[in-house]
Amino acid sequence: MPRLLPYLLLLPATAFLVVFFLYPFLLVAIESVTRQGAWSLANYERMAGHWKFSAAFWNTLLLAGIVVPIQLALALTMASVVTGLKAGRATILYIFAIPLGISDLAAGLVWLAIFEQTGFLNSLLTGFGLVERPVLFLGYQNPWAILLAIVLAEVWRATAIMMVILVAGMGLIPREYGEAAEVFGASRWQRFLRVTLPLLRPSLQTALILRVILAFEVFAVVAALGGTQFPVLMGETYNWQFTLQDRGVAAALAMVILAISIAATLVLLRLLHVPKEART
Amino acid sequence: MTAGSSPAAAPAPAAPAPAADVRRAGRWLFRAGVVFLCAWVLVPIYLLMVNALSAPADVTGFPKRLVPGFDPGSLAFFLRFQGVAEALWNSVQVAAVTMVLSIGIGAPAGYALSRFDFPGKGMFRLLVIMTRAFPLPLLALPLAVLFIRTGLDDSIVGLALVHTTLALPFAVLITFSLFSGIPVELEEAAWTLGCTRLQAVLRVVMPLALPGIAASAVFAFVISWNEVFAAAVLTIQNRTLTAFLLQSLDVSPLPLKFAGGAALVIPALVFIFAVRRYLFAMWGIANR
Numbered sequence: 421m422p423r424l425l426p427y428l429l430l431l432p433a434t435a436f437l438v439v440f441f442l443y444p445f446l447l448v449a450i451e452s453v454t455r456q457g458a459w460s461l462a463n464y465e466r467m468a469g470h471w472k473f474s475a476a477f478w479n480t481l482l483l484a485g486i487v488v489p490i491q492l493a494l495a496l497t498m499a500s501v502v503t504g505l506k507a508g509r510a511t512i513l514y515i516f517a518i519p520l521g522i523s524d525l526a527a528g529l530v531w532l533a534i535f536e537q538t539g540f541l542n543s544l545l546t547g548f549g550l551v552e553r554p555v556l557f558l559g560y561q562n563p564w565a566i567l568l569a570i571v572l573a574e575v576w577r578a579t580a581i582m583m584v585i586l587v588a589g590m591g592l593i594p595r596e597y598g599e600a601a602e603v604f605g606a607s608r609w610q611r612f613l614r615v616t617l618p619l620l621r622p623s624l625q626t627a628l629i630l631r632v633i634l635a636f637e638v639f640a641v642v643a644a645l646g647g648t649q650f651p652v653l654m655g656e657t658y659n660w661q662f663t664l665q666d667r668g669v670a671a672a673l674a675m676v677i678l679a680i681s682i683a684a685t686l687v688l689l690r691l692l693h694v695p696k697e698a699r700t
Numbered sequence: 701m702t703a704g705s706s707p708a709a710a711p712a713p714a715a716p717a718p719a720a721d722v723r724r725a726g727r728w729l730f731r732a733g734v735v736f737l738c739a740w741v742l743v744p745i746y747l748l749m750v751n752a753l754s755a756p757a758d759v760t761g762f763p764k765r766l767v768p769g770f771d772p773g774s775l776a777f778f779l780r781f782q783g784v785a786e787a788l789w790n791s792v793q794v795a796a797v798t799m800v801l802s803i804g805i806g807a808p809a810g811y812a813l814s815r816f817d818f819p820g821k822g823m824f825r826l827l828v829i830m831t832r833a834f835p836l837p838l839l840a841l842p843l844a845v846l847f848i849r850t851g852l853d854d855s856i857v858g859l860a861l862v863h864t865t866l867a868l869p870f871a872v873l874i875t876f877s878l879f880s881g882i883p884v885e886l887e888e889a890a891w892t893l894g895c896t897r898l899q900a901v902l903r904v905v906m907p908l909a910l911p912g913i914a915a916s917a918v919f920a921f922v923i924s925w926n927e928v929f930a931a932a933v934l935t936i937q938n939r940t941l942t943a944f945l946l947q948s949l950d951v952s953p954l955p956l957k958f959a960g961g962a963a964l965v966i967p968a969l970v971f972i973f974a975v976r977r978y979l980f981a982m983w984g985i986a987n988r
Contacts, residue, residue, distance in 0.1 A: 445839070516738075520979070526926070529958060534747060539764065
C-alpha cells in the first residue's frame, strides 16, 4: 500500500490531463487532416486559400516580434527596480503585478477607453489643441494606430507574468557575486550585464517561452481594439469555428498555432540553453 | 516605458565622495522611474473606472473629464441589460466549479510530488510542464464536439472542465511548493503519537497549508473568470461574462463595454491582492 500511495494520489490529475489535455490535442490533429471522414489536406488548402490567412499569420508573428522584446526589457527593468528596493517593496511589487489578474478582454476594453474616438487620448489632444477634431484611431484608415494600441495593451497587460518570474529568479542569485564584481570595479550596468543576466538564464528561458506562447494566442485584446481590421490566427480560428461553422479549417488553424508555439519553444530552449549542472 | 528603463538606476550603494551628486541624481531618477512605472500600470485602470462610474451620456460625450461623475447610470444600465445578470452568475458558477475541481485533483498530486520519490515522478512533472508549452484554449475546439456527444455542450460543467485544464498545472505546482515547505517531521511526530497517514495530513498538514491552498483556489477562480476563447467557443445560451462581452463587442454601446470591463477587472484586483504573497509559488519557483 505505501508504495502505491503516490500513484493513487497522482491518478486523478494524470487521468484528467490525459482525457482533457492529451486526448483532445490528438483529436484536433486528426480533425485537421480529415474531411468528410476521409484523410485529406483539404482543410489546410482551404485555410491557406482564404484571403485573411496570410494577413492573420504575419500579423500574429509581427505582434509577437514587437511585443515580446519590449516586454523583456520592461520586465527586466521592473524586476531590477523591485529587487533594488528597500522600503515599500511589497507595495510596488503588488502594483506591478496587478495586470496579472486582468483578463485580456478587460485589457482590450481598458485601452479602448483611451483610444476610441471620444476617448481620453482624443480629449487630451484636442485639449492641448494638437488636433482640431477627435481622430478615429481605430478605423481602417489608421492600421498603424490599431497596431500601436494593440501593442500598448499587450505590453501593459502581460509584462507582469515575466516580471514575477524574473523577480523570483533574481532572488535566487547570491548577493556575493554582485558584491565581488563591485570590489573588482564593475559598474552597476556591467554587473547587470555580466553577473545578473547570465545567472538569470533559467528564469529568462521560462519567462520567454511562456510569454511567446501566450503572444501567439493573442485574441481578445485584438477583438476589443481592432475588431475585424486586424486579423490574427486565434481570431480566425474562432471565426471558422463559430461564424463559418467549419471545424476542419478551425482545427487546421489550431495546428498552425501549435506548430509555431512548439517551434518557438524549441528555438528558445536552444538559444538559452541551461547546462544540466546549473538546473535547480 | 522609456523613462528609468535602465536597470542601472538601482539605488546607489556607498560611493566615493565626489560621486555624491551623481548618486543623488541617480536616486531621483530611480524614484521617478518607480513612479512612472506605477502610473503606467494604474492610470489605464483608473481611466476605465472613470468611464464605468460616469453617466452614459458622459461616456459617449466629448471631451472626457478626468474625474468620474459618480453616477451609477452606466453600471445600472449594464446590470439591467438583457443577459448580463445571467452571464455574471454563469461566470461565478464556472469559476467556482473550476476552483473545486483543480484543488480537489491538484492538491493530492502536489502532496505526492513533495513527499514521495517514486519511478514515474519525472514523467508526471513533464506532463504538467508540457501543458505550458501548448496553447490550451484551443482545447475548446475538439471538446466542443465531444461535449455535444456526451450532453455536456453549453453547460457550466463542460466549460469548467476546460478551465480546470488551464488551472490544474498551477494548482499542482503551488500545492507542491506549499507541502514542500511543511517539514515532514511534523507528520512523523503525529504518526508516532498514533495518527494514521490520513489523520496526520488532515490534522497536522492541512491547518498549516490551508492559507496557501486557499490562495491557489483563488488563482484557479481568476484563471476561469478571465478566460475568453474557450468560454466563447463552448457556451451559446449559458454564456459567461467574458463570452457575453466578446460576442456583443460589435453591437454594444460604449457604456456597456466599459461597465462590463470594470465588472471583469474589480474582482480580479481584489483576488490578486488577497493572494499576493503566493504570486511566486505559482510559477514553481521559490523566492528565498
